[in-house]
Amino acid sequence: MSEQPEVSGLTDEAAFSACSDPDPNTKDFLLQQTMLRIKDPKKSLDFYTRVLGMTLLQKCDFPAMKFSLYFLAYEDKNDIPKDAKEKTAWTFSRKATLELTHNWGTENDENQTYHNGNSDPRGFGHIGIAVPDVNAACKRFEELRVKFVKKPDDGKMKGLAFVQDPDGYWIEILNPNHMVTLI
Numbered sequence: 001m002s003e004q005p006e007v008s009g010l011t012d013e014a015a016f017s018a019c020s021d022p023d024p025n026t027k028d029f030l031l032q033q034t035m036l037r038i039k040d041p042k043k044s045l046d047f048y049t050r051v052l053g054m055t056l057l058q059k060c061d062f063p064a065m066k067f068s069l070y071f072l073a074y075e076d077k078n079d080i081p082k083d084a085k086e087k088t089a090w091t092f093s094r095k096a097t098l099e100l101t102h103n104w105g106t107e108n109d110e111n112q113t114y115h116n117g118n119s120d121p122r123g124f125g126h127i128g129i130a131v132p133d134v135n136a137a138c139k140r141f142e143e144l145r146v147k148f149v150k151k152p153d154d155g156k157m158k159g160l161a162f163v164q165d166p167d168g169y170w171i172e173i174l175n176p177n178h179m180v181t182l183i
Contacts, residue, residue: 030095031095031096032092032093032094032095032096032097033071033096033097033098033099034096034097034098034099034127035099035100035101036098036099036100036101036114036127036165036167036169037100037101037102037103037114037167038100038101038102038106038114038166038167039102039106039107039109039112039113039114039166039167040102040106040107040166041068041070041100041102041107042107043166044070044100044102044165044166044167045070045072045100047165047166048072048098048100048165049072050144051141051144051146052129052171053074054072054073054074054098055072055073055074055075055076055077055080056070056071056072057071057072057073057075057080057087057090057091057094057097058070058071058080058087058088058091059071066103066104066105067101067102067103067104068101068102068104069099069100069101069102070099070100070102071091071094071097071098071099071100072097072098072100073094073095073096073097073098075094098127113167113168114167114168114169116164116167116168116169116170118170125170126162126169126170126171126172127169127170127171127172128171128172128173128174129171129172129173129174130174130175130176131173131174131175132175133175134152134159134160134161134173134174134175134178135152137161137173138151138152138161138163138173141161141163141173146163146164147163147164148161148162148163148164149162149163149164149170150162152173157182158182159175159178159181159182160172160173160174160175160178160179160182161173
């Protein structure tokens with residue numbers, strides 16, 4: 001039997017050579033949202049606002065299709081425009097918003113669950129929240145009875161944590177200044 005070559009990731013050179021310089025036509029593009037499907041908007045809105053400190057920017061209902069969208073971000077609620085059209089344009093101009101999609105009736109279906117991507121078949125993994133102090137944030141999460149996947153002192157990558165939202169999606173809790181010690 002022949003030996004299989006050792007598996008590894010791309011070298012830095014290979015990774016950078018696989019990339020192209022951005023086309024000038026994309027200079028004003030931005031990553032605006034990540035969408036997660038949710039079962040119960042009351043539970044999810046409570047988690048993302050009370051536990052993680054996000055602000056609900058806008059709610060959009062689509063009665064004909066029986067679903068609602070909730071856009072959240074780390075924004076000051078006093079900055080949200082009052083005019084409906086201005087609010088919509090403003091909401092969709094924010095960086096890194098979270099779009100929670102609720103298909104009506106799922107909150108009453110005991111069999112309804114969403115795949116978080118962290119079990120087979122693997123796919124989506126997590127979102128990340130930067131905090132000033134991971135340990136202090138995690139102490140607060142413990143007091144609020146948030147479910148942990150990994151606490152800051154667990155595993156090989158010390159100083160970061162993973163918690164789960166009400167639908168089981170993973171959320172990495174990190175401190176940007178600490179990441180330099182891990183990477």
